[in-house]
Amino acid sequence: MLGKSILAVYPHRGRSSEVRYAPPIGLEYVMAAVEDLVEKITVVDMRFEENDDLARFLHGVDTVCVSLNWPLGPTAANGVAPEFNLINRIPPGIFTVVGGRWATVNTDVIFENCPGVDVVVRGDGEETIRELARAKSLDGIEGIAYRVDGKVQRNAPRRFAPLSEAVYPNRALRRYDYRVAARGIDFGFTLDMVLTSRGCPFRCKFCASHVDDFGRRRRWEPRSPESVLAELRKVDAEAVLIADNDFCIDMDRVGAICDLVLKEGIRKIFALEARIDIARRPDVLAKMDRAGFRLIMFGLESACDASLEVLNKGFTVANVRQAFEVLRRYRFILGGFFIVGNIGEDAGDMLRMSRFAKELGLDFIALSYLRVDFGSALEEVIARHPGYHIAADKQHRVWSDRYPLKTLRRIRHAVARDFYFSPHMLRSIGRALLSGDVRLRHVRRFLGSALLLAAAGLLPRHLARRFRRLSGRR
Ligand code: SF4
Known part of the structure; x- marks a missing residue:
């Protein structure tokens, strides 16, 4: 059904602050699933293209697959989104497939505003795209929606399938250099991403990692250490960002991956997200240090126990302090994610995050607003707290009568200023330079x-x- 030649498109998000250091790894994994079934796959990352005109890539193409994975914003419901303009310029006669998280939740909006779209892939795409490539008809293919006599036909959601052990992106298809960068400054390292597991067994209230795009609970699915190593052997980049929600759910698996990395002499700088629980396994932490797992980011969210409880983080401020006593013994570069605008916090509580982060010995922090993700339990929590509201913006940010978004933005800047314009940053820069990773x-x-x-x-x-x-x- 997909023909011989597929053009896979990662659209430009149309924002000047767009992050573009990382490859569109989700789209690349989906394309890898059909590589043996078609003759040609071209992956185009519009963030690096001069304009949004796809015409120059369409010669001989049978199918265009477009990824819509991020919130398109409130105007999309009325048909206004740059992504729709791009899709609507695909000529008739080319089979057009749209997939991704936003597409799954907003299937009707896509069919209403993009008359040329033939199929919306809903949920995980790897198995579905494979079945589409082989199929003669759309009937009965799980996880898709399409038009029948002007109406939208939704087939049953796809049953969960384990993450493939053998299918991963073909890096030779890449047309762009992905590099570690921030605000346009290149840090000198080439960058790639690897997905070693999907989902998360924890239930933090603001997070939807434990559900799929249909809101169904999903199990944590890991790949085996051998499969991860097979993919790492194909990666040329110096830095590898592990795309898992939490790489360290099973520390025995992490230890086994480290053993293989060390045994094969694979030299990379790995970056990953983890929970503070990893501090309970100093044996594995020592291996991670030796194997190049250098940059570890933790979702700490707050410096207040009450907020950690509301968010169901499963740890306290005292637990965080104890964990960092252990984590600081290694050559890790430690980062913390914090939330500005947690329920019940006043300005003093929020501003305290910077002092807390410095006390822990964090090398960097990232500050975000409390946001209601599709599938998360946060909406119910907000409903139980009078005076708190969800903004009608792209990110569904949470604000309160006492702290509107404008005030939260000022507090966020104040926390960042206090953390980054401080002498402890010299120690962090020194640690990074002396780690042996910087040439x-x-x-x-x-x-x-x-x-x-x-x-x-x-x-x-x-x-x-x-x-x-x-x-x-x-
Ligand atoms: S915030 Fe992290 S630990 Fe909590 S559910 Fe999400 S991925 Fe899991």
């Missing part, structure tokens, strides 16, 4: 890119934007 070529690239960015700032705005957009193309 002269990285420093040269960093300085070169900072200079280029400064030079681009002198260009007229449209040329500067074009320069930034094209800078990652091969």
Whole structure:
């Protein structure tokens, strides 16, 4: 049904602050699932393309697959979204498939506003796209929606399938250089991503990692250490971001992966997310340190026990302090995610996060707002707290009568300023430089890119934007 040639498109999000250092790994895993069933796959990352015109990629293409994985914003319900413009420029006659989390939840909106879309893939895409490639008819294919006589036909949700042990992205298909970068400055390291598990067994109230795109509870599904190693052997990049919700759910598995990395002499800098529970396994932490698992980010969320309880984090501030006593003994670069605007917190509680982060010895922090993700239990929690509201914006941010979003933004900046403009950052920079991972070529690239960015700032705005957009193309 998909023909011989597929064009897979990761659209431009249309925001100047768009993050674009990481490959569209979800789309690449889905395409890997059909690689043996078609003759040609081209993956286009529109974040690096000069304009949103797909025409130059469409010659000989039978099927276009578009990923819509992020919130498109409230205007999408009325048919206004740059992503729709891109889809609606695909010529008739090309089979058009749209997938991703947003597409799953907003299937009707897509069919209403994109007349050329043939199929919406709902939920995990790997098995579905494979079945589509082999099928002669859409009847009975689980996890898809399509039009029948002008009405939307939704087939049954796809049954859960384990993560494939053998299917992973073909890096040779990449057309772009993905590099560790922030705010346009290149840190000198090439970057790739690997997914080693899916889901999470914990139940933090604001998070939807334990449910699939249909809101069904999903089990945590790991790949075996051998399968992870087979993929790592194909990765050229110096830095690998592990895309799992939590890489360290099973520390025995982590230990086995470290053993294989060390045995095979694979030298990478790994970055991952974990819970503080990993501090209970110093034996595995020592292996992680030796195997290059360098940057670890923890969802700490708050410096108040009451908030941690409301969010169902399963630990207290005292537990966090104890865990970091252990974690600081290794060469890890430690990061913490915090939330501004937790229920019941006043400005003093929020501002205290910076002091808490410094006390823990964190090297960096990332601050976000409390947000209601599809499938999370936070909406019910908000409903039980009068004076708290959910904004009608892309991210469904939570605000309160006492702390509107404007005030929360000011507090967020104040916390970041207090943390980053502080002498302890010199210690963090020193630790990173002395870790043995940073080479002269990285420093040269960093300085070169900072200079280029400064030079681009002198260009007229449209040329500067074009320069930034094209800078990652091969
Ligand atoms: S926040 Fe982290 S630990 Fe909590 S449910 Fe989500 S992925 Fe799991």
